[in-house]
Amino acid sequence: MQTKEQSTEARALLAANVQELRTKMGVSQEKLAEMAGFHRTYVSQVERRVANATVDNVQKLANTLGVPVQRLFEDVKSA
């Protein structure tokens, strides 16, 4: 069964984009988590693909990073 592997593609894109934008913003994982109203370890979990984020939480991340939600699923590898 490859279902679990397939399902991680979106997590990988989210993780890479959050990390990229957060680094550009110059804030730590814990700081971004605080700014977005999350538990202090949540951004770390997203960037390590451990968390299966909800759409509402992706929205909060996008709002805090100042980008549209769509930007967090951009395929940066192919750009």
Added chain:
Amino acid sequence: MQTKEQSTEARALLAANVQELRTKMGVSQEKLAEMAGFHRTYVSQVERRVANATVDNVQKLANTLGVPVQRLFEDVKSA
């Protein structure tokens, strides 16, 4: 508190795009749910913005609809 309202923007985009692509595909909400391996009412919940979908489930919807995840958060209103 406008937090809840803010957080529904991504749900609205997801709902609109899933509905649009599903209709183009010519399948019912229940059929798409079945194809994606969800409970039969799940696509209906997503399209009514009731469900706070997870990234993994958004991935499954994208796979079933044959589009990248990013496409499901496209702002069709501004296109």
